[in-house]
Amino acid sequence: VKGSHHTLSIAPGQEITIIREGGIPRAFIEKVLRSLRSYRVVVAALDFDEYAVALVQNQGVRLLDEGSLSIPFDERFFPRAKERGIRRVAERMVDAVKRFEADAVVVASPGFLKDEVADALKGLLPSTPIYTDTVANGGYAGVRELLRRDVVRKLLQDLGVARAERVLEEFNLLLLRKPGKVAYGVDQVEQAAEASAVEKLLVLDEMLSSFDDTRARVEKVMQQVFSKRGEVIIVPVNSPPGQQLKMLGGIAAVLRYELFHEDNAVEDSFMG
Known part of the structure; x- marks a missing residue:
């Protein structure tokens, strides 16, 4: 039942299968895994x-x-x-x-x-x-x-975090100079994704582990960005860029073009 919690009795070694209502498209899973690609x-x-x-x-x-x-x-x-x-x-x-x-x-x-x-x-x-x-x-x-x-292991982690930091730096610069070219928070990013405007998407990892409607909305946004060949970066919450992203609502995007007015309304030409 949606919104309910259940208790299951599971013994060690017992295999279980959890089926999500509506399913998760295989192509989406593969693209998410690629966005979490292992640095080399x-x-x-x-x-x-x-x-x-x-x-x-x-x-x-x-x-x-x-x-x-x-x-x-x-x-x-x-x-x-x-x-x-x-x-x-x-x-x-x-x-x-x-x-x-x-x-x-x-x-x-x-x-x-x-x-x-x-x-x-x-x-x-x-x-x-x-x-x-x-x-x-x-x-x-x-x-x-x-x-x-663990020198190399730390380097691998730092490479992933460094990519998120670079995109966040770009986001912050645009926020000051061209605020219409960025979006943050689920509502704004959702609108930008529907307009096929997202070039780079930052998603906090904990957004994908929740059990509410927000997760479904974020997954839909990711699918839309993937379908338009945008870049998706999953950011660990326990990293400096993760903490900054959390203050932005857990999701932010650099856009391909200016989409929003200063009052954060979407341009009329992209809404109809």
Whole structure:
């Protein structure tokens, strides 16, 4: 019954199926999952003996490449062998970034090698954030050491939050300069979505876990934005942009064009 609460007796290990009235379109679920996409980070750990390159996502780690470097300490061969090794690792990382559309890279080593690889990457990946860290070993052991520190996990979280922060900065700027190009609160955003005006939509994660009519309205807005190829960003409530979004009613949008008058009324031409 709508608006009612029920108590169920469920034993551990028992499987249950909950069917929502009206159902949830599969395409909508897939699009929501894509909006929650896992950010990807390519990591490499190297020393004078070996290297490993891996792809890290929220779902886990995938080893992409590993091998021997065997950089000799003999000063006659060291400079050229080191240069070859650095170039090899950098090229493997660039290939991985392009193949998996990675959002950032992390290079780790016991000494200065990480800095030289990072310098090589700056020219090859000018628009990709590059981070360095120190590990005791190269190879996959170094990758595992890096992951145990939670440095990469925090980076993955920060990448998602950073995207929300950038859109909120754009929202705040437009709110001051062109207030007709933004919408916030369920009522306003709903009107903008119906007018196919939403370019970027920010939704607080807790808006999708409620059990009232608001959730259904928000889901409908998301479907409308998806159908018009708009961007949907789910923002965690326990993040700085999440707290700001909560003060805006839990949902806000950057619009494709000015839709609202200063009195927040929708332009007549878009309502009929």
